[in-house]
Structures are given as C-alpha cells and as structure tokens.
Amino acid sequence: MKHTFDRFGFVVKFTHFSEQDYKDFLIDYEQLKNYRANHWLKYTIDNVLPDKSHSLKQSIRKGIPDSLRPQCWLKYSGAAALASNHPGLYSHLTFKEENDIRKGFCIKTSRIFEHIASIEKDLYRTFPTNTKFKHKLKKNDERLPNLDAESSSDDELSYSFSPMSPTPGIQDEANPYILSLRNILVAFAYYSWPHPNPSNVLPRKCSYKIGYCQSLNLIVGMLLLVFTTCDKETERLFEARDEAKTRELEDSIFWMLVAIVEILLPPEVYGEKLSGSQIQQTILWEKLLEEQGDHLELEELSLWLQSFNSSSPTSRISQRRKTQHLEEIEQYVRNTVKKGPSLSMVTTPWFLTLFVEMAPVETVLRIWDCFFYQGEKILFKVALTIIQLNKEQLVKCTDISDAWKVLRDFPKRAFQCEQFMNLCFQRQVRRPSISTSFSRFFGFGRADSAPPETTLSTIALRESLRENTDPFDVNLETSAGGLKNKGIQKLRGIVFEEQHIMKTSNQSLSGSLPMPILAPPNLTYKE
16 A cells, blocks of 8 residues: 655545545645745744734734744744754764763763663654654664665555564664754753762752653654745755754754753643643543533533532532533432543543654644644633533533544544634634534535635635735634633642642641741643
C-alpha cells in the first residue's frame, strides 16, 4: 500500500476521514492561507512584528503564515526576550555533558546522566514513521542497515529502526533532526536539573526540577519541523548540517521549550510527579465539567461525570435549571453507568504534548499559534470544545471504555482546522447551527449537511467582500464558557488549597506534625 505523507513528513492515515476529503481540504486551505497571508503584510513593516493588540490576536486565531511562524512564536511566547537576556547560555549548556564525562561523572554519580539515558531511548521513538526522523548512518559505517527514507519501499511503511536490529546508537547517527533533538533535550536537562557539583551554577536555571519528561521530545521534534520548513533555504542549510544555521535554530527552539515550561504553563507540569499536570486535569474534569457543567451548557454531561465519583450522585446543577429531562438523566446514570478509570487518562496527553500526535498537524499548528500568544487557556478551550462536541455520545456510554474511545479518537478526526478553531472560540458549541454546519467535517450526520457558506473558499470570499473593514476584526472573543487565564488560576488556587487540607488531615490522622500552610503559585498569564 502506498502511503500519503504531509508536508512535514508525517504519514496521513485515512482512518477517520476519507482521502478525497483530505485532498479537497488541502486545496481550499492553501487558497485561504494565501489570501490571509496578504493581510499580514501590515504586521511585518521593516521586518518588525508589532506588540500585542486585539486585531493581532484575531489575526493569529485565523492562522499565522508559515514563513512567519517561528518569528511570531518566539516573540509572543516570551522566548525571544529570554534568549536576549541570556545570550550564550544554550551554547554553554551544550558543552556540559562532554565536560562532565572528562571529570568522571556518570550515571552513578549524576542524575543528569539518568535523564540523558532516557532521552536517548526516546530519540528513535519520536515520530518513528516520519520521513525526516529516520535513522541515517554516518558514512562508511555499516554496523546497522541503512533505513533512510529514500531507500524505503512504497509498499511497506518503514520505521526509524528495524525491530530485528538493535536500537541505533547516537554515535552512529547522521540525521540532523535526531542530532539536534538530542542536543536540545540534553541542554534542557542540564538547565532544569541541579548539577551534583554545587559550585557549578548557571546564570539562569529552571524554576522547578525536570531533567527530562516524556512528551518534551514530541514538542521539540515538532518545533524542529516547523522552524526548519519555514523556508527552503533554512531547510537546506539545516539538513546540510550548516553549523551556524543549526546552532541558531537549536538556540531558538531551546528557548521556546523554556518559555513553554516556565511562562506558558504552570509549575510542575513536567516535574517528577507531574503534579502540575494532575491539577490541570482536576480543573478540567472536576472544577469545570463536573461542578460548573450548567455554566458550560453541559448539564447532562455534568450528571454523567458525577456518576463516576459516587454510586448515588448528588447533583450540583441548580434547581432552577433542572428539568424533567435532566432528572431522568440523573436517574439513568445512577442505575446504568459502570465506573472505571478516570477520563483524565485520555486528556492528560493532550496537555502534556500540546496535542502533538493527538490531532492532525495543521490543527496542531493552529492550536499552537493561539497557545504561544494567549497561554494555557487555549489548551482548556480546545479540550472543552472536543468534549462539548462529543457530549451526546459520552452521556450514552454505559462503560468507561466506550467513553475512552470516543474522546481518544475525536482529535484525530479534526483535520478541518479552520472550522475546528472557529468552534473553539464560539460561546456555545451546542448550538444547532454549529453542530449542523460542522457535522460532516467531524463525521457526524449526513455528508451533505454542511451549508455552502462553511467551505474554506467561501470563507475567504466573504472576508474579501467586507469593504473598509479589517477582515481580522471579527469578534471571536467569546469562548467555551468565557474561560480566561485568570479564571483558571483561581481554580488552580482552590485545588491547591483542597490538596493541602487533604494532606494536613491525613497527617493529623497518622499523628505526624501538620504541614505549614502554603500559598498557591503566583502566576501571571497572558490573556
């Protein structure tokens, strides 16, 4: 079977949508991107990007041109400011491993080398079927079979290493993507984990201990693909392993990773215990969906979720909003729904990987455009949109495994990134006009149910007909439940306090001294 690859080298699987729909989408989306790219000329006068503004935010929500993505992501994520404040730090970090080896440090004497060992295990698990991440042997080295993309057969999808051969060693590697992936992750390990020698102090260090966490490899790998393919000359120089261009790209992506970990996301998301990630899931499933389902127009789903936490759930939905239908739903979930593992096990990878490999690439890029500009709330908006679009299917599930499958598969079906991102910024995803308009793009309802005005080409036409009006001034400020970063931070403080009370109570029961009262992290988020 001959495989289809996208522009980043990923295999396109036609499991959740047809090949013809995908081809039609690419044609329309390319036209829409070209049209919108012209309107970005006003933002790039003298090759200087503007400061944040309402009109710029609307432009970014509609997608950043490919050629400007690296530049925009660096500026608006805060990575460019970090890099300018600490010039040369990345270069300094890249020499630390070699210096430590010379000084006799090893996996037994330095935890950093444990993290490096984990990084090397994951190098060839990162996009194993992507054509740009294939193992490539150094010249005149025949210890492993050459599995470069150019020699792979069209009839069989090859992986970055053969299951019948030992995992390739980095000493044999010549692929610039894999080498740069390792360089960035190892530098970050030194940046985010204390050195065993206390006198080895960095001019800047990570705000919490990480070293390495799975999913960081996917984020860095995706950043490498985006930053190298922004223009042909950059891609050519990087793949030719031009030293200056490679170091420039690695430095930029390193600081992007720092910005993600320390600016855009809350503390401890990638820490050893993933406590920050666990709090994110508590906010999503308990504080938003379960406790505030009526505010999100998700009363039925809220009742359904409560059934997993109690054999006789007490509804948190206000009596004034409760109808006979909702009372029937409440009785239904008491009697029929089987308990099981939390659905947060499905959504945790969404947040940890920033949706890389969870959704089609073009959709991931549009999510990242908004995330690097507005921060963590974008992840919640996307997750809530996915859950809202699946609420009718979820409340019909009588077994948690069925609900898992519904949520797990949906992001992969959202290849129509334009329509999907529009939904993320609508106030109520449940409105009939929306669910009808986008049913065919996500596999619901009849294939011909979408009205003509929802096609990408007519979106561009409609925008071009707005005389004397900025096509990006459309007000899309309303969102899933009007969710804001400040609101998420308030909920995080509540969860933090509840967890502290629980720990204190447990210690009191065990007779140990109570823990001191700690304040929740004081974070500043972008809106």
